[in-house]
Amino acid sequence: MAYDVIVVGTRVAGAATALLLARRGVRVLALDRARFPSDTISTHQVQLPGAACLRRWGLLEPLLAAGTPATGEVRVDVDGEVLVGAFGEHDGVDALVSPRRTVLDTLLVDDARAAGAEVRDGGRADELIFDGGRVVGVRCGSSAERAPLVVGADGKHSMVAAAVDAPTYRERPAQTFATYGYWAGAPLERGEMYLRQGFAVASFPTNDGLTIAFLSAPLDAFAAARRDLEQHYLDRLDECGDLGARLRAGTRVERLRTTPDLPNRVRAGYGPGWALVGDAGVVLDPVSAQGISNAFRDAELLADAIVAGRGLQPYARRRDRAVRPVYGMTQRLAELAPSGRDRRLAQATAGRPAASSRLLRVFAGVDPAWRLLSPGTLARLALGGPSAGKAIHSRPRRAA
Secondary structure, X not given: OOOOEEEEOOOHHHHHHHHHHHHOOOOEXXXXXXXXXXXXXXXXXXXXXXXHHHHHOOOHHHHHHXXXXXXXXXXXXXXXXXXXXXXXXXXXXXXXXXXXXHHHHHHHHHHHHHHOOEEEEOOOOOEEEEEOOEEEEEEEOOEEEEOOEEEEOOOOOOHHHHHOOOOEEEEEOOOEEEEEEEEEOOOOOOEEEEEEOOEEEEEEEXXXXXXXXXXXXXXXXXXXXXXXHHHHHHHHHHOOXXXXXXXXXXXXXXXXXXXXXXXXXXXXXXXXXXXXXXXXXXXXXHHHOOHHHHHHHHHHHHHHXXXXXXXXXXXXXXXXXXXXXXXXXXXXXXXXXXXXXXHHHHHHHOOOHHHHHHHHHHHOOOOOHHHOOOHHHHHHHHHOOOOOOOOOOOOOOOOO
């Protein structure tokens, strides 16, 4: 069979790309070494922009029907300064979702198949095929598949990106390591986030009545922490008010997941016969939990560019423009050092629903941080004036 596009990797970025293209009549082959349902390391959070993508694709309702809780309200604790707020509406949604990857990835893969994409589980792509410097296909063991475009959706250690020597625009070494676990019998009324000197914790409801508690800690503490990872994890939870006690009132199920492999990198989005989506192109520290939403955004932008047939430069340009403020916010959060300004902002925002909503929308990637964190906005919040919840709309000289 002749293919128009070959997608390497069928996690959130690859499966979404395949389904969006197949729905529009593009002949797609999608390959992944995994067999689904399959789990993977993840923050689980699909922020509001990502949930809006799922709604547009007709997949949000099936995800909710699979028992995935929606979280519209979050409690944020910045070094003891606490606010509670709701996200408000964004593009038809007003809540994030935190699905298990066994649920989300399988839903996307099944929908890609239903749309007409050929999805090969256990279909490892070994190397790219080149013709005169252009990618023209993929070699899978003894067989070869060809297409005018190969999409690398194969994660932060992308074979596709390495094979084409994709240029790196910006890069920062890993600053943190992540650990998370699942808890039964410890339901949450809302999502909870804790920013402390030296670590951050996020806890949200997920599938099967479970609660996920996710810890980000400094990378230089990893060697010591892994000697007794569970104790390190529990000790940090105990520094988050009564969260640790509430979780231990239930039961931790499954093993703890942990990884120090958390680079920050933005690669070129396309080249002759190739394109990158998701972590293959943009990978960020999970402290900001933007990865899944970024992957959905990339898939939608790339599918639009492919179908339009006017080249891939518009995809790369729009992707890079969207990434810039999120990259800056993520690097700031990954320092795990809330400042006095952060505490003052939380204190001034507490009890002001509109201002709390704006802060949560920054965390969710809906609004850029400069709209809330300008000196003028902070001053109005501190004074409690009538426009305290409003944003500054003048753009800074240089984006973060």
